[in-house]
Amino acid sequence: MDNRQDTKLVSGVFYQLSPKRESFQNQSRTWWIIFIIVVGGSLVLLAGLFLLAAQSISQIGIQVVLITFAIAICMMIILSIKDLKIEDGTLTTARGYALFIVMCVVAALILIPLSLVFLPLDSLTFWIATVGGGLTLSFTGLMIRDFYPELRERGTAGILTISGLLIVFAIVYMTFLAPFITPYLPFSINVGPVLDPPSSEYPLGTTALGQDLLSRVIAGGATMLQVAAISVAVCFTIGVPVGLLASFRGGLTDRVLSLVMDSIFAFPGLVLAIAIAAMLGPGAVNMAISIAVVYIPSYFRVVRSQVLTVRELPYVEAAVVMGARDRDIMFRYILPNVLPSAVVVMSINFADAVLTAAGLTFVGLGLPVDIADWGWDLTSGRNQMIVGAWWVSSFPGLMVVILALGFTLAGDGLNEILTPKLQE
Amino acid sequence: MTDLLRIENLVVEYATRRGTARALDKASIILEENKTLGLAGESGCGKSTLGRAIMRLVPYPGKIIEGEIFLNLDQPVSVKTEDIPMGEVNLMNLDEDQMRALRGRMIAYIFQDPMTSLNPMLTIGDHFIQIMQAHDPEIEDEAALDRAKEILDGLGILPERVTDYPHQFSGGMRQRVMIGLGLALRPRLLISDEPTTSLDVIVEAQILEQMAELKDKFNLTMILITHNLGVLAQTADDIAIIYAGRIMEHASTDALFGNPQHPYTKALLEAVPDVSKPEKKLTWIPGAPPDLMDFIPGCMYNPRCPHAMDICRTTVPTLIKSKSGGKVACWLYEEE
Numbered sequence: 001m002d003n004r005q006d007t008k009l010v011s012g013v014f015y016q017l018s019p020k021r022e023s024f025q026n027q028s029r030t031w032w033i034i035f036i037i038v039v040g041g042s043l044v045l046l047a048g049l050f051l052l053a054a055q056s057i058s059q060i061g062i063q064v065v066l067i068t069f070a071i072a073i074c075m076m077i078i079l080s081i082k083d084l085k086i087e088d089g090t091l092t093t094a095r096g097y098a099l100f101i102v103m104c105v106v107a108a109l110i111l112i113p114l115s116l117v118f119l120p121l122d123s124l125t126f127w128i129a130t131v132g133g134g135l136t137l138s139f140t141g142l143m144i145r146d147f148y149p150e151l152r153e154r155g156t157a158g159i160l161t162i163s164g165l166l167i168v169f170a171i172v173y174m175t176f177l178a179p180f181i182t183p184y185l186p187f188s189i190n191v192g193p194v195l196d197p198p199s200s201e202y203p204l205g206t207t208a209l210g211q212d213l214l215s216r217v218i219a220g221g222a223t224m225l226q227v228a229a230i231s232v233a234v235c236f237t238i239g240v241p242v243g244l245l246a247s248f249r250g251g252l253t254d255r256v257l258s259l260v261m262d263s264i265f266a267f268p269g270l271v272l273a274i275a276i277a278a279m280l281g282p283g284a285v286n287m288a289i290s291i292a293v294v295y296i297p298s299y300f301r302v303v304r305s306q307v308l309t310v311r312e313l314p315y316v317e318a319a320v321v322m323g324a325r326d327r328d329i330m331f332r333y334i335l336p337n338v339l340p341s342a343v344v345v346m347s348i349n350f351a352d353a354v355l356t357a358a359g360l361t362f363v364g365l366g367l368p369v370d371i372a373d374w375g376w377d378l379t380s381g382r383n384q385m386i387v388g389a390w391w392v393s394s395f396p397g398l399m400v401v402i403l404a405l406g407f408t409l410a411g412d413g414l415n416e417i418l419t420p421k422l423q424e
Numbered sequence: 425m426t427d428l429l430r431i432e433n434l435v436v437e438y439a440t441r442r443g444t445a446r447a448l449d450k451a452s453i454i455l456e457e458n459k460t461l462g463l464a465g466e467s468g469c470g471k472s473t474l475g476r477a478i479m480r481l482v483p484y485p486g487k488i489i490e491g492e493i494f495l496n497l498d499q500p501v502s503v504k505t506e507d508i509p510m511g512e513v514n515l516m517n518l519d520e521d522q523m524r525a526l527r528g529r530m531i532a533y534i535f536q537d538p539m540t541s542l543n544p545m546l547t548i549g550d551h552f553i554q555i556m557q558a559h560d561p562e563i564e565d566e567a568a569l570d571r572a573k574e575i576l577d578g579l580g581i582l583p584e585r586v587t588d589y590p591h592q593f594s595g596g597m598r599q600r601v602m603i604g605l606g607l608a609l610r611p612r613l614l615i616s617d618e619p620t621t622s623l624d625v626i627v628e629a630q631i632l633e634q635m636a637e638l639k640d641k642f643n644l645t646m647i648l649i650t651h652n653l654g655v656l657a658q659t660a661d662d663i664a665i666i667y668a669g670r671i672m673e674h675a676s677t678d679a680l681f682g683n684p685q686h687p688y689t690k691a692l693l694e695a696v697p698d699v700s701k702p703e704k705k706l707t708w709i710p711g712a713p714p715d716l717m718d719f720i721p722g723c724m725y726n727p728r729c730p731h732a733m734d735i736c737r738t739t740v741p742t743l744i745k746s747k748s749g750g751k752v753a754c755w756l757y758e759e760e
Contacts, residue, residue, distance in 0.1 A: 314540040324558045
């Protein structure tokens, strides 16, 4: 028993993978090819990360990357210990989580003053980068650790979800670390010759203003991710509960809410977004809000119609008869059965948010020019296509495609995983 | 023996676009503790409505117009707003919160269709946790799960299967899970609304047997709603025959099968096939049940009754003591 625990703790994150000699020998050729691709790809990515960090303009790229890895490993070990304790029965689930949060707070209280003393840096950027990057890494590790058994059972859906989430997490991690790993400052102009094709000094070439495109591609995801994440979060937190409430209550509430939502729905999306963005002014958050307003009615409509069918089903009635509370019926019986449809809308919403954000930037309601943004480079780079500078719009465009692909894969896979019936 | 449930003059009406349908007309029932009452009748006669009315959950657009439902509680039930005292309680006087506390805790209800009565998104264990936490917010997940495993084990389902989803179970197993859910809080009264209708005969027999065992084990009182008289003959102590919203006859099972009083009961029994008497000619009851919207004066059964008299077409008969020891609502037995 003790021995088993030790090996689990030592191998930490990957204890559930627990590779055995015979399991390696019995794998098919396909398995080996996939294995080599995955491991090799990860190694290439890591090597690239360290190479970038070593040559970064901030001089402390390597240190930042190592700190994020340290944070991630600490988190994983703490969580592994917590899981082991719960498994043993020494801790209940609720207490385990409470203890974890307390430990995080204590760690933060110790670390923050220490670093403020020892690091004479622009500390906010530093903190956002290290903590954000560390958390993203530990989420990735946790996901691999906790989903791996599920992935094997769920087959394609699990692989889709994991690869989608991995793409998204990788881009999020890159964006968090961007200030410390870019070879040049992404917004400073004339760092090199104007419209230089990809070369060893500027691996992805330069833009029409002489900015380094590689730095801009690394840093440019921030706006896109913010806009997509905030708009989807706002849509989801407003559209889904309001739809649920309207159809659950029925009557006058339903009529009024449906009327409001329909009147928003009646406007063409981009026009409404432009109007709202013009009212609120430029900026990532305002852009996100204007996109959110356009998308709330689609969530509302989908959720409302689904709830109307689900709430008549016998299991809801059975719950009422067993004395379930209204909020349990809403959130445990109706909502989970409605969520898969909302998740589908969400994956469309993500992709559309990215496009609308690019559109808003194009009409000048998005962002100031000096902020690195894929959407901006993509739209401005179109003009340089004519003179043969294909790289300016190609690389940001590729990143948008990869991000959208990640969201779509994750959305599709999650939809299947959330529905237990689709398992087999 | 104390009376667990006493229903007096219960009237339930459905307000539809075509008019008001009286689904239950002055139904009165007394149910002793530890007995099984069978409710039998044709489709649409008000059996299920009676069951639902006891929970005060008549489906929309139904409404309980008048009547009293008394339930005898063996322990006080604590509610957020106002606790329900021990002893006989009139359910019609309770507010919605108090009623919710009784549902599942004191009265359990099992539905006809086990295939759709479980939430496809929750595991079986989550169902148990939900129900137990709805009545006792203090109870921890682990404790609820242990209880669930114990109950499932008693019903012949492997305890490990609490982590499975409903679609991984067969129909009979789901019905057993439903029964387990109903009994999770040790209720006093179990209302089962055609619990075995969608199951095959072998599973049906198993489930009925298990329900009988559980009845002894948990000290349950049961109401069994069915149109299958064979099931009732096996399981029920008393049977009430309902026709068009009125109780026609209410007698012990032996008396009802051995010496049926009401012409409708007699006709119903004639229509049941009997394996031991292959020569028996099955009969049917001519005509159809009356339209509940369009009220017939007098006894509801009079247009189909071979013994109909003048008084049957004008005045409603009341439930009176019959020769077989039960009660019957028929002018044939009224002395005056």
